[in-house]
Amino acid sequence: MNARVRIQKGAVVDGFVVGELLHTGGMATLRRVERPGISMPLLMKVPALLEGEDPAAIVGFEMEQMILPRLSGIHVPKFVASGDFAVQPYIVMERIEGRTLLTKLDVLPLPYDEVATIGIKVAAALRDLHHQNVVHLDVKPSNIIIRETGEAALVDFGLAHHDQLPDFMDEEFRVPYGTAPYMAPEQVLGNRTDPRSDIFALGVLLYFFSTGVRPFGDPKGMRALKRRIWWDPAPPRRLKSDYPPWLQEVVLRCLEPDPLRRYPTAAHLAFDLAHPDQVRLTARSERLERDPWGVRVRRRFNPEIRPAALREIAAPLATAPIVMVAVDVTDGGQDLAEAMRVTVRRLIEIVPGARFAIVNVLKTRRIGIDTTLDDEGRNKHITRLVELKHWARPLALGETRVTFHVLEAKQPADALLEYASTNHVDHVVIGARADSVRRSILGSVSAEVAAKADCSVTVVRSPRPPQPPASAMDGLDPF
Amino acid sequence: MADIHANREAFEACLADADARRAERLVLLGDYVNYGADPDWVVGTIMDRVAKGAAIAVQGNHDAAVSLPPGTMDSPAELALAWTKNQLGADQRAFLASLPLTSEEGDCLFVHADASAPARWTYVTDPSDAARSLKATRRRVTFCGHVHRPMVFTMSETLKLGTFRPVEGIAIPLLPQRRWLAVIGSVGQPRDGNPAACWSLVDTARAEITYLRVPYEVEEAAKKIRRAALPEMYAERLTWGQ
Numbered sequence: 001m002n003a004r005v006r007i008q009k010g011a012v013v014d015g016f017v018v019g020e021l022l023h024t025g026g027m028a029t030l031r032r033v034e035r036p037g038i039s040m041p042l043l044m045k046v047p048a049l050l051e052g053e054d055p056a057a058i059v060g061f062e063m064e065q066m067i068l069p070r071l072s073g074i075h076v077p078k079f080v081a082s083g084d085f086a087v088q089p090y091i092v093m094e095r096i097e098g099r100t101l102l103t104k105l106d107v108l109p110l111p112y113d114e115v116a117t118i119g120i121k122v123a124a125a126l127r128d129l130h131h132q133n134v135v136h137l138d139v140k141p142s143n144i145i146i147r148e149t150g151e152a153a154l155v156d157f158g159l160a161h162h163d164q165l166p167d168f169m170d171e172e173f174r175v176p177y178g179t180a181p182y183m184a185p186e187q188v189l190g191n192r193t194d195p196r197s198d199i200f201a202l203g204v205l206l207y208f209f210s211t212g213v214r215p216f217g218d219p220k221g222m223r224a225l226k227r228r229i230w231w232d233p234a235p236p237r238r239l240k241s242d243y244p245p246w247l248q249e250v251v252l253r254c255l256e257p258d259p260l261r262r263y264p265t266a267a268h269l270a271f272d273l274a275h276p277d278q279v280r281l282t283a284r285s286e287r288l289e290r291d292p293w294g295v296r297v298r299r300r301f302n303p304e305i306r307p308a309a310l311r312e313i314a315a316p317l318a319t320a321p322i323v324m325v326a327v328d329v330t331d332g333g334q335d336l337a338e339a340m341r342v343t344v345r346r347l348i349e350i351v352p353g354a355r356f357a358i359v360n361v362l363k364t365r366r367i368g369i370d371t372t373l374d375d376e377g378r379n380k381h382i383t384r385l386v387e388l389k390h391w392a393r394p395l396a397l398g399e400t401r402v403t404f405h406v407l408e409a410k411q412p413a414d415a416l417l418e419y420a421s422t423n424h425v426d427h428v429v430i431g432a433r434a435d436s437v438r439r440s441i442l443g444s445v446s447a448e449v450a451a452k453a454d455c456s457v458t459v460v461r462s463p464r465p466p467q468p469p470a471s472a473m474d475g476l477d478p479f
Numbered sequence: 480m481a482d483i484h485a486n487r488e489a490f491e492a493c494l495a496d497a498d499a500r501r502a503e504r505l506v507l508l509g510d511y512v513n514y515g516a517d518p519d520w521v522v523g524t525i526m527d528r529v530a531k532g533a534a535i536a537v538q539g540n541h542d543a544a545v546s547l548p549p550g551t552m553d554s555p556a557e558l559a560l561a562w563t564k565n566q567l568g569a570d571q572r573a574f575l576a577s578l579p580l581t582s583e584e585g586d587c588l589f590v591h592a593d594a595s596a597p598a599r600w601t602y603v604t605d606p607s608d609a610a611r612s613l614k615a616t617r618r619r620v621t622f623c624g625h626v627h628r629p630m631v632f633t634m635s636e637t638l639k640l641g642t643f644r645p646v647e648g649i650a651i652p653l654l655p656q657r658r659w660l661a662v663i664g665s666v667g668q669p670r671d672g673n674p675a676a677c678w679s680l681v682d683t684a685r686a687e688i689t690y691l692r693v694p695y696e697v698e699e700a701a702k703k704i705r706r707a708a709l710p711e712m713y714a715e716r717l718t719w720g721q
Contacts, residue, residue, distance in 0.1 A: 166641055171639055172635060
């Protein structure tokens with residue numbers, strides 16, 4: 001201990017010049033640091049290692065030291081360096097410019113659309129984290145920073161679990177660690193591997209931010225903590241009469257005690273928050289009361305959730321993809337429409353958890369003001385929606401698994417690519433224009449989507465392409 | 480690399496993989512012979528590398544058994560061992576007999592089985608085995624084989640033991656404030672249900688270990704075992720990695 005450098009303002013530790021103290025917590029202190037040659041704002045995190053401190057501080061520090069260097073992307077702070085534990089343990093990382101969601105606590109409840117926007121951002125961050133095999137397990141306002149550029153970043157990986165690395169937290173402590181108001185029931189029971197625990201915590205945050213009330217209060221002790229396993233929170237509509245049913249549907253689905261009944265992935269949650277009019281409303285959305293006493297008591301003695309078998313974090317990600325089906329109802333004919341349905345039907349059978357967004361682009365004119373009415377005076381947008389639903393009817397997808405979207409754009413490929421990116425689409429199914437002459441003149445939308453999308457793309461062709469008319473063959477070189 | 484068991488095809492594939500990944504030194508954790516059909520080539524290759532100073536090798540129970548009177552193993556293994564002894568030259572047998580039970584370098588200990596009693600060849604399979612082995616050495620990281628199934632044990636400053644099944648190709652940080660025991664999988668006789676040869680790359684500068692799997696010509700190795708009239712089970716289990 002004596003060999004350790006005193007970390008104080010002005011000290012130099014491994015080339016980092018220590019600046020002002022930003023935060024002192026039970027687990028660690030945070031200080032501003034600088035280093036010549038690094039222009040990015042930096043933060044030094046030093047664990048509280050003195051006797052009498054929480055032993056979780058050491059283990060939490062070890063976990064963060066292991067996990068943070070392995071993370072990348074806009075939704076986490078960039079790792080810079082970590083100090084030798086025997087000399088002076090510390091982690092230097094990017095100091096994210098922005099405000100934590102803790103700053104919102106004074107102005108709760110927030111308007112519903114602001115809550116949805118925050119939810120979309122945090123869900124996008126969770127999706128990215130879960131794809132890197134990590135469950136955060138401490139999602140709460142103070143651990144979420146909204147960057148000046150708008151994205152949500154998650155900080156503090158001291159309680160996190162990495163699916164491909166040893167979990168020291170799990171071996172060191174019998175009691176589950178977490179933040180009482182936000183902990184998922186399965187986390188309370190000691191399961192540290194389910195990414196849907198983060199979806200539960202985000203549900204608590206959305207409930208809190210939209211009503212001003214924490215759904216499970218701030219319980220002290222295991223007994224009180226365990227109550228959330230069987231005691232459902234008051235429906236938000238009971239607290240606020242103007243609460244939108246769609247938002248209640250989304251929030252209560254996040255708060256289901258059984259992880260299987262929650263959103264399977266953060267991308268699914270983001271999708272619903274971004275498309276309120278497409279949220280399928282169930283009995284959840286209208287509820288004004290908690291479950292009757294008898295139902296709760298029965299749940300208590302026969303709980304819906306039990307500590308689940310260990311599962312890979314990526315498992316729900318692989319079994320519940322968001323599939324975008326780009327259907328061109330104006331071109332391609334019956335053969336292609338059927339070929340598209342055959343492909344989608346295969347996906348439905350192989351991946352029962354998949355969610356389908358059926359998308360069409362309504363091309364707007366390049367020049368001039370567009371009318372939303374066609375020559376016969378019908379609303380083009382509505383007509384397209386009707387046609388999309390007609391196309392999908394033979395697939396018999398339940399309402400919970402399919403949504404329909406008509407995008408209006410000048411460039412169909414750009415519109416489809418942007419839609420796929422903002423909605424975290426995992427797989428695109430798109431038909432190829434059958435007519436090769438038109439394709440060569442107009443360019444192929446499917447080829448452009450396949451080339452530029454950042455997810456998998458299946459290009460569907462009609463099994464029997466239309467034969468070119470005899471006249472088109474005239475004058476063509478036979479070779 | 481551990482538990483090569485005279486499997487030339489698997490050993491060659493691992494050596495080639497190690498070269499491709501620019502491994503600088505080779506550490507061999509014992510059991511170079513028995514079960515497989517190429518003891519002569521495998522021991523010859525190891526002797527060559529050790530003589531050049533390019534490899535460290537410790538002794539395994541099968542290597543020790545080559546110079547012992549029969550009766551230390553189960554009957555199929557004794558059968559295979561008798562065949563193996565005939566394949567090896569006197570210098571090769573002497574080399575195997577001369578190998579040390581342990582070797583130490585930096586903060587690492589290399590041993591075939593439990594370090595608390597290396598010559599008793601106890602398997603390190605659960606946290607209590609790992610704790611016993613770790614308490615017997617002052618070195619921070621122990622590498623052993625013998626089990627034929629990859630596993631990592633870690634001991635915290637508070638002496639809590641953790642168990643972790645390594646994920647292929649994912650580097651595990653050997654955090655310096657902890658003690659570690661890495662059970663390396665088998666090159667020539669994997670028994671974790673994956674027939675691919677197993678070896679581990681240790682990056683001493685970054686303090687990381689990565690468990691790797693290398694596909695090799697299993698059918699060829701099995702065919703040679705059958706041709707040598709060694710017990711059929713040693714050929715068959717290569718296909719399933721069991």
